[in-house]
Amino acid sequence: MATYLEFIQQNEERDGVRFSWNVWPSSRLEATRMVVPLACLLTPLKERLDLPPVQYEPVLCSRPTCKAVLNPLCQVDYRAKLWACNFCFQRNPFPPAYAGISEVNQPAELMPQFSTIEYIVQRGPQTPLIFLYVVDTCLEEEDLQALKESLQMSLSLLPASALVGLITFGRMVQVHELSCEGISKSYVFRGTKDLTAKQIQDMLGLSRPAVSMQQGRPLQTPEQPPISSRFLQPVHKIDMNLTDLLGELQRDPWPVTQGKRPLRSTGVALSIAVGLLEGTFPNTGARIMLFTGGPPTQGPGMVVGDELKTPIRSWHDIEKDNARFMKKATKHYETLANRTAANGHCIDIYACALDQTGLLEMKCCANLTGGHMVMGDSFNTSLFRQTFQRVFNKGYNGEFRMAFGANLDVKTSRELKIAGAIGPCISLNAKGPCVSENELGIGGTSQWKICSLDPSTTLAIYFEVVNQHNAPIPQGSRGAVQFVTQYQHSSTEKRIRVTTIARNWADAQTQLQHIEAAFDQEAAAVLMARLGVYRAESEEGPDVLRWLDRQLIRLCQKFGQYNKDDPNSFRLSESFSLYPQFMFHLRRSPFLQVFNNSPDESSYYRHHFARQDLTQSLIMIQPILYAYSFHGPPEPVLLDSSSILPDRILLMDTFFQIVIYLGETIAQWQKAGYQDMPEYENFKHLLQAPLDDGQEILQTRFPMPRYIHTEHGGSQARFLLSKVNPSQTHNNLYAWGQESGAPILTDDVSLQVFMDHLKKLAVSSAS
Amino acid sequence: MSVNQQAHTGPPYGQPQPGYQGYQQPAYGGQSLPGVPRSQYGAYNGPMPEYQQPVPPQGYFPSLGFPSKGSPVSLNSDSSSLAPNFIGSLRAPPTSGAPPPASGASHPSGHLAYSQFEHGDVQNGIPASAAPMQRPPASQPFLPGSGSTPVSQPSAFQQYGPPPASVQQLSNHMAGMTIGTATASAPPPAGLGYGPPTSVPPVSGSFSPPGSGLYTPYSATQGPPPTSVPQGLPVAQPPFPGQTVSTQRLPTQVPGFAPPPPSTGVGPSSYPPTTGAPRPPAMPGPPLPGQTLAGPPSSQPNHVTSPPPPAALAGLHPGPPMSGLHGPPPPTHPPQPGYQMQQNGSFGQVRGPQPNYGGAYPGTPNYGSPPGPPPPPKRLDPDSIPSPIQVIEDDRSNRGSEPFVTGARGQVPPLVTTNFLVKDQGNASPRYIRCTSYNIPCTSDMAKQSQVPLAAVIKPLATLPPEETLPYLVDHGESGPVRCNRCKAYMCPFMQFIEGGRRFQCCFCSCVTEVPPHYFQHLDHTGKRVDFYDRPELSLGSYEFLATVDYCKNNKFPSPPAFIFMIDVSYNAVKSGLVRLICEELKSLLDYLPREGNMEESAIRVGFVTYNKVLHFYNVKSSLAQPQMMVVSDVADMFVPLLDGFLVNVNESRTVITSLLDQIPEMFADTRETETVFAPVIQAGLEALKAAECAGKLFIFHTSLPIAEAPGKLKNRDDRKLINTDKEKTLFQPQTSFYNNLAKDCVAQGCCVDLFLFPNQYLDVATLGVVPYQTGGSIYKYAYFQLETDQDRFLNDLRRDVQKEVGFDAVMRVRTSTGIRATDFFGAFYMSNTTDVEMAGLDCDKTITVEFKHDDKLSEDSGALLQCALLYTSCAGQRRLRIHNLSLNCCTQLADLYRNCETDTLINYLAKYAYRGVLSSPVKTVRDALINQCAQILACYRKNCASPSSAGQLILPECMKLLPVYLNCVLKSDVLQPGPEVTTDDRAYIRQLVTSMDVAETNVFFYPRLLPLTKADVDSDSLPAAIRNSEERLSKGDIYLLENGLNIFVWVGVSVQQGLIQNLFGVSSFGQISNTLSALPVLENPFSKKVRSIVDMLQGQRSRYMKLIIVKQEDKLEMLFKHFLVEDKSLSGGASYVDFLCHMHKEIRQLLS
Secondary structure, three states, X not given: OHHHHHHHHHHHHHHOEEEOEOEEEOOHHHHHHOOOOOEEEEOOOOOOOOOXXXXXXXXXXXXXXXXXXXXXXXXXXXXXXXXXXOOOOOEEEOOHHHOOOEOOEOOHHHOHHHOEEEEEEOOOOOOOOEEEEEEEOOOOHHHHHHXXXXXXXXXXXXXXXXXXXEEEEOOEEEEEEOOOOOOEEEEEEEOOOOOOHHHHHHHOOOOHHHHHHHOOHHHHHHHHHHHHHOOOEEHHHHHHHXXXXXXXXXXXXXXXXXXXXXXOOHHHHHHHXXXXXXXXXXXXXXXXXXXXXXXXXXXOOOOOOOEOOOOOOOHHHHHOOOOOOHHHHHHHHHHHHHHHHHOOEEEEEEXXXXXXXXXXXXXXXXXXXXOOEEEEOOOOOHHHHHHHHHHOOEOOOOOEOOEEEXXXXXXXXXXXXXXXXXXXXXXXXXXOOOEOOOOOOEOOOOEEEEEEEOOOOOEEEEEEEOOOOOOOOOOOOEEEEEEEEEEEOOOOOXXXXXXXXXXXXXXXXXXXXXXXXXXXXXXXXXHHHHHHHHHHHHOOHHHHHHHHHHHHHHHHHHHOEEEOOEEEEEEOOHHHOOHHHHHHHHHHOOOOOOOOOOHHHHHHHXXXXXXXXXHHHHHHHOOEEEEEEOOEEEEEOOOEHHHOOOOOEEEEEOOOEEEEEEOHHHHXXXXXXXXXXXXXXHHHHHXXXXXXXXXXXXXXXXXXXXXXXXXXXXXXXXXXXXXXXXXXXXXXHHHHOOOOOOOEOOOOOOHHHHHHHHHHHHHOOOO | OHHHHHHHHOHHHHOHHHHHHHHHHHHHHHHHHHHOOOOOOHHHHOHHHHHHOOOOHHHHHHHHHHHHHHHHHHHHHHHHHOOOEEOOOOOOHHHHOOHHHHHHHHHHHHHHHHHHHHXXXXXXXXXXXXXXXXXXXXXXXXXXXXXXXXXXXXXXXXHHOOOOOOHHHHHHHHHHHHHHHHHHOOHHHHHHHHHHHHOOHHHHHHHHHHHHHHHHHHHHHHOHHHHHHHHHHHHHOOHHXXXXXXXXXXXXXXXXXXXXXXXXXXXXXXXXXXHHOOHHHHOOOOHHHHHHHOOHHHHHHHHHHOOHHHHHHHHHOOHHHHHHHHOOHHHHOOHHHHXXXXXXXXXXXXXXXXXXXXXXXXOHHHHHOOOOOOOOOOEOOHHHOOOHHHHHHHHHHHHOXXXXXXOOOOOOOOXXXXXXXXXXXXXXXXXXXXXXXXXXXXXXXXXXXXXXOEEEEEOOOOOOOOOOOOOEEEOOHHHOOOEOOOOOOEOOOOOEEEHHHOEEEOOOOOOEEEOOHHHOOOEOOOOOEOOOOOOHHHHOOEEEEEOOHHHOHHHOOOOOOEEEEEEEOOHHHHHOOHHHHHHHHHHHHHHHOOOOOOOOOOOOEEEEEEEOOOEEEEEOOOOOOOOEEEEEOOHHHOOOOOOOOOOEEOOOOHHHHHHHHHHHHHHOOOOOOOOOOOHHHHHHHHHHHHHHOOOEEEEEEEOOOOOOOOOOOOOOOOOHHHOOOHHHHHHOOOOOOHHHHHHHHHHHHOEEEEEEEOOOOOOOHHHHOHHHHHOOOOEEEOOOOOHHHHHHHHHHHHHHHHHOOEEEEEEEEEEEOOOEEEEEEEOOOEOOOOOOXXXXXXXXXXXXXXXXXXXXXXXXXXXXXXXXXXXXXXXXXXXXXXXXXEEEEEEOOHHHHHHOEOHHHHXXXXXXXXXXXXXXXXXXXXXXXXXXXXXXXXXXXHHHOOOOOOOOOOEEOHHHOOHHHHHHHHHHOOOOOOOOOOOHHHHHHHHHHHHOOOHHHHHHHXXXXXXXXXXXXXXXXXXXXXXXXXXXXXXXXXXXXXXXXXXXXXXXXXXXOHHHHHHHHOOOOHHHOOOOOOOOOOOOOHHHHHHHHHHHHHHHHOOOOOEEEEEEOOOOOHHHHHOOOOOOOOOOOOOOHHHHHHHHHHHHHHHHO
16 A cells, blocks of 8 residues: 555656546446546646756647647657657657657657656747736725735835736725826726726726827837836836835725725726736736725625625525625626636735625635635734735745646546536636536536646646446556646746646456555545535535535445444445545535634635645645644644643644644643743743744745634634544533543534444445 | 086197097098998998988088977977986977978078087087988998098098097097098088088088098998988988987087086187087088988088078188177077086087087187088987996096995995995995896886886995995804894894884884894884994894804805816817916915905815816825826716815915926826816816815816717807807807706805816807806806917916905895895806805806896885895805895886986896897897887886977986997897807807896996097096097097907007107007007006006906907907997997987887887
8 A cells, every 4th residue: 555655645746646546447337436536636836846847849749639748658659750649549740850859869758757847938928927916995004004014025026027006995996107207196996886898998098099099000019018007017117116105005085984884996996907907918927916904895896885784794694695795796706707817817815804805705806816815814914914925935946936827738538538627727618529528616628727826726627437338448558637737937938837647447346456545535535625615615505515425425335344234344444544534524624614604714715725735635624733742752643622631732733723722731831930940941842842833834834824822721722622523522521531631512523423423324224 | 517527628639630630541441341341231321322312411401400499499398307318319300301301490500500510519410410310312322422532531631630639529529520421421512511621611622532531431330320210211211310400419419519608608619619620520521422422412402502501601710700609509599508408417428529529629610611511411420429438427526426325225326437435324335236226116017117127236245445344244143143034034224123122023024023032132212223333234234144054054064165276288288388377377376365354374275186088186185295196087977086185275285286286287298188078077076075075166277179088078069150040049058958967066065167268269168168157157268378478367367266255155045025026037156946046156256137026016115125145155164144235215106217227237137138038049039129128118218207209309318328329239249249250159158258247347348448548647547538439539649448348459540659659569660569469568658657557457447357459550450449349330230329329219219109
């Protein structure tokens, strides 16, 4: 088994791909019986220190419907200078530049270690990256100040050649002109009126006709930059100006009377930002960065009225169909998101407020365009500041960890078809022979657009085995999948990354143990979770849970070893052993449970869940818990209430939160001040250790987690208590009668109960 | 009086001569010819010729004289019966036909003529005028004749010229002359006739030609009058001559004459010669030509037959004898004296000139000659008909010296042209309210019968001279002003306190109201409150109350108002330098925002917007280092992009504002945007004020027709072809109702709009003006704006407009005694119901004319009361009520009504009424209605008030003797009768302008002030005496100034002395004078200083800075200038005063018959 683990890990490191099954059932029927679909998690831009890009164009299969890229799996006839496409079996001649190839002189893309390869291609003019700040001014003075500082700081982080623009909004929306000197100019729009892109461009004076009238025909191109340059300027030219401009930003001057929310025109502001870029820089890398400190309260996209006495919608309201603005707002933002995505731009949402800000309605803006979504309590927190700063983090090679306008093309060998993808992407509606009719996630296409992605952006891609049972696959042949990702690198180069993988086929009837052994339960858990979350977006929560349960039961029935109707005889092989536990925690996770979460929070969590890589996703599903004590080195412990002991410090990482929890005794010691006494220096170290580890996580994660330092009995301890498996509750506390662990006041079932039920159901002959 | 004055003027005569010469040639030549060709009056021309035939004036003249005798008598009676004047009523000896009178007249005429001659000018003049009437029969042939004559005439003329002395007189003479000459256009006869006038027969011969030459043109102009005549000609002819003769000549002349001598004593002696000399020439001239042309035979006979000519001649020759002669006439006409009295009233003017004439003229010889010629004159002598100048002068000297105390009920105030002080003793000053009549008919039947409109012209915030005190501010505390319970009238001096002061009875509705405890006061033995003199509301006609919160919008005290400056920055505005100019000016102007009384700084906040196709708002918050511009391109749905920082206190944000104003011209220096929007600009201002929850004023500087895609977009719909069609009215109507709705919104918010227009082409003032007009704002228009020439005018207007006292968010209601009520309102405002006049802004120049109608009877005892209450927000944001009270008499006799009318106010009303009429009716209908109404007014007077007299007499009430001349001016104004050079925009502009004018403004607008600058006394502060608006009065050796409230013309005659030109213009010759000057050069010499001070003084009197135009005689621009010589026939077809008078007379007669 270790071999499979290694294989999986190796594959992940090299290709950024993890399949739920690493040996594929060879027929449709078998595949459906596997319960967990054949699928993979793909991290298209996985950072590869050892992968220098090649500076030429990839060689494509000449069949128009195929166009697969030459890869190590292709059969090559060195003498005839021909290669056979491993997807469509088309025989293609090499291009002239490949005249010199031979077995010993192979181009990189034919070498096995280059199953993933990156090409740099020269196509079209390079346009600088664009950053368009869309800033809410209906903030508290303190917040606005902090935000202004963050924005000013960010100017120094941008690539010098990048274009920046600024839109501010409150009751009105202002598009600031950056080119002028002296008087600062801005174009103002009413916050209640939605405008078409054409209108916006007309009003901003960006319309083509007007321009061409003023200039000679031959000067068309030179004239181009000046138009938009009024609103988007290279950072190096105007960073002083912009710094001043940001410095002078005032809070929205319109009076807000008692009992009202400020009027905030987020919907229109976004619409204008989108329209502006749409008209000036379609299909170039651009980030619209929305900073908002509250819900949109007027105009299209309003989420709540300005009366404070009507609270912003809750899950309860939504269930009761009481959220009167939700549908309209969602539609507005969806339209915007689709337009943005069509233009290859992305929208980031940085929402900092104590109350909800309408992320539920706006989520698609970030989800469909690959933008970031950050939620905080205030702009004046390190959570926001550092998160925002991290957007501009640079990778190991000094390049920004962001890429734009990616176009992911998936090709499969004949036995497979593509069912869909789940992730921060939109469909490009590329129908083809390898597109399945059954959709999982965003389906019906073999190509997706990911407007913005970073090295950790991960898509779940689902396949369907279409090979019929009666048409056995020749022994030894392998199924292949090729992922072709074309994108704009942060250096503005066009690049193409091609990953080609292959897996063995196996007959599930005869070789089930192979398939079983090659099961990647982590990937499977995440893939199933994504499916579940995807469904939860559109379906009722309980339905999704029921579906998940059924899938789990079926899986256990399929792969468990048991005697009928004898729960105690139930066993799962090692490759499946953790899966039920993942499912248990997934069921309790905020991705599927909305209780205790606002709609905004749910949207926020789901947003991140749908884009993070496998490791992070697993942390989200099942938080990690470390224990620090004098009994030994820090160790991971069960995420269970029994792990909460008085003489331990616990460090929990839920991805969104880092919780450091001091056990009762430790807390008392700390209060007594032992850590300050030289003789108890070890105690001090003990206290410090989790902090250091926590900091380490904080430093690297995006978005920065909420950092919680609490202790036994502290109010913030709820973050920990709500996550651990409630093995001890007020119901069974005395039954167990032990001192170990802390009781959790909940009626939720514990893992133990869950497992018992699972076993019972799995072995039941009734199902 | 008049006589005296005239005598005074006499001396100046000497100078005139030169002027005379110059005048004759140029003026005449120019005018007359053009006049002839064009014309609605063409018909008139026809008649003219005929006229001339009768011309035989000479013969006729005598006849005229004859009738005159008769007429005087009758006149006397008339006059005696009524104060009214007697214009020269035209008697009808006519019935008998021209011939008879002529023959008959000849005899008496001798005497009469003589006597007349003594008066000389007068008679001549008169006859002349009369002559035209008769002449009509003569005919076209006349013209040719005139053409020929000119040549010879010049010489004669010159000779003639010398005699006349003073300019004024000269001008008068001129008039007379012209008339005469015109008629005389026929050379031969003229020569003869003329001879006499020139002084010596021989001279006359030569002289006549010139006269005729000059005349010819004139005749042409006169032509028109005949038109009216012509119709009647066959039948009417007889009457006409008769009329003219009897009424005008005789009465006027005689009276005029007679009086002078007696009154002045000395005057008479001098008169004969002088007067005789000047006029005769003129008069005779005309007749002669006429004769020649028309029917020499016919005329001659008259001539021949008429002994008078010879007699006259004889008489003339002997200068001294003249005096002797003079003497006789009076005796002969005993009645005359009495007559004169009456005439004085009406005819004073006429006389005036005459005496002067006489005085000035040395020429007995002239005199002699005149007789000959005089007979020919058939026209009405312009000098014999009521002269506005005379009336104004009389009023000035009669009433200008003593303060006008407003205590008594129904007092007629002095004319607006008179400087007088007002002492408020219970009635509002005439500066606030003037009425058409101060005696209101008790019943509606009476009112209908008289047709005299009952109207008040109210200027609630009028500026007072420094000597008069502003209305006191009264604070009645929290309960607010004390008011009648029923009609809500405010406490005023006419309220009756009863029951020991515990209650008061409303003077308007008679309702009894409790006196609130805090207001209680005991009464003294006369029933007056003890605190009568302590309380302005009990003792004064005008005062203010401090309003309580109940009087405020939304029950909230208002915030201080705001001024928003909205500047067009499209290509035209930038290129012309306008934008830079405005910005520069605003920098300093902002220090002079209106402030309340003694406040240190103005409470008014300011904001700035620039615009072309889009709008740019500016954030000038004091905390900013630099202003911020905010562009709003969504013109379809205007809104205000910012609140805080848009409207700011000037002092706090000064550096930012200055920086902004410095940068605006730079920012748009390279603009290529030519399209503009307009409605969104107003909307923006409106929204800004809404957002700031205050009232205010928008100053919009706009250059072009708003054709950019936006609400309120307009198209060019100017179409001159519509003029004189039924669709002409559409030119005055707005293109779209959009602006009406916008105006309504503006008024609701108290957003007043002042519009400064700088068009280079049609921009549809009728539509753009809707909002300014309905919000109580002003429109200023500078067509073809050029920095060099128009900048002063614009800047002065702007300064004044920004600085002037203004109230906001105003509502005015006029309450009246039971029996009448306010039914109609004219002015710049909006009305949402039938009683409340709402104005977003009301400044000190805005006037509202209110018409009253009876809804019940009034009683003579209690009279009629008006109370005008204006609720407004002061410039400091204080809510106030200004109350004006006025008590009027009521009458049961029509005569009382006519005795207490004020023509200037009447004209103000009529003009506004007519100008509103053009919105809904064809212009012709409006004009006819005006004429008809006035004819009815006058006919009613004639029928009911004047003593019975021949129908041929035109008898005018004393108070309304100027009605015809002023009415004619209204009829000829650009709105009602546009000339070819008047644009549609001009008409719409003037229409709206007039609608807000007060009486003084309409007065000078319709009858411009014409001042002979060369007559100005450089050592005194006074203005030279004005002269009548007729080309005849101009001398080519003089410089004149004409102002009408919009323009100042400086007219320079061709033969002005070089010295004067040098002194005034700093150039050495006439030819070098630039007519593009927009101001007189500043030269250090008395004349220049004097003239400039006159100009400055005039500018100071008007609410708008007038455009100064230098007009050189015989220059292209002279056409423009002549347009304002309103007593002459206008190029666009307007009748001359004389002709119109005849026409009116005819109308009246028709009504009477």
